[in-house]
Amino acid sequence: MYCPYCRNEDSRVVDSRLVEDGTAIRRRRLCPACHRRFTTVETTSLSVIKRSGVAEPFSRTKVMSGVGKACQGRPVSEDDLSKIAQEVEETIRAKGVAEVDANEVGLAILAPLRRLDQVAFLRFASVYQGFESLEDFEAAIADLRAQPGPKDLPPEGEQRPLTAR
Ligand SMILES: [Zn+2]
Numbered sequence: 001m002y003c004p005y006c007r008n009e010d011s012r013v014v015d016s017r018l019v020e021d022g023t024a025i026r027r028r029r030l031c032p033a034c035h036r037r038f039t040t041v042e043t044t045s046l047s048v049i050k051r052s053g054v055a056e057p058f059s060r061t062k063v064m065s066g067v068g069k070a071c072q073g074r075p076v077s078e079d080d081l082s083k084i085a086q087e088v089e090e091t092i093r094a095k096g097v098a099e100v101d102a103n104e105v106g107l108a109i110l111a112p113l114r115r116l117d118q119v120a121f122l123r124f125a126s127v128y129q130g131f132e133s134l135e136d137f138e139a140a141i142a143d144l145r146a147q148p149g150p151k152d153l154p155p156e157g158e159q160r161p162l163t164a165r
Contacts, residue, residue, distance in 0.1 A: 001040065008033035023093050046092065047099045055099065058092065060085035067109060070124035074117050084112045118144055 003011055008031050015028035024043040031038070046058040063085040064078075071081065091108040092100055106128045114121040125131070125140055 003031035005036045006034040050102045071120040074120050087112045
């Protein structure tokens with residue numbers, strides 16, 4: 001790849017290190033033309049197969065925008081969305097496969113979104129799981145009530161914020 005400083009076509013690897021969880025390699029490179037150093041990160045490519053059969057690269061940004069739609073008007077920050085997208089990517093990469101169905105990406109979103117915001121979770125699940133009736137919502141709500149997450153149990157007398165942080 002080109003040197004990001006001088007666009008020289010060649011660079012020399014001076015150091016290679018596995019990142020902590022072993023899913024990527026970080027290489028320190030030296031440009032022989034301008035003698036500056038830069039870092040590249042090498043990961044396996046991860047493709048998402050859409051319902052149409054078309055493969056596209058996994059994108060955290062897409063996860064964030066999908067989840068973001070479900071979170072409109074909810075007390076959810078960009079940072080929350082970014083953490084969900086990261087968790088989704090980690091969950092999927094942990095499967096150790098190069099391709100996943102779009103469906104699996106949706107599944108991987110459900111758990112962290114449920115912990116983050118129940119209303120957004122219901123919105124997302126209703127679209128993703130194709131809720132068709134009030135009964136579908138009732139079943140999902142009953143399930144949420146049966147297994148509340150840690151964030152659903154505020155200390156006595158404390159209310160969760162209702163406005164955006
Ligand atoms: Zn250079």
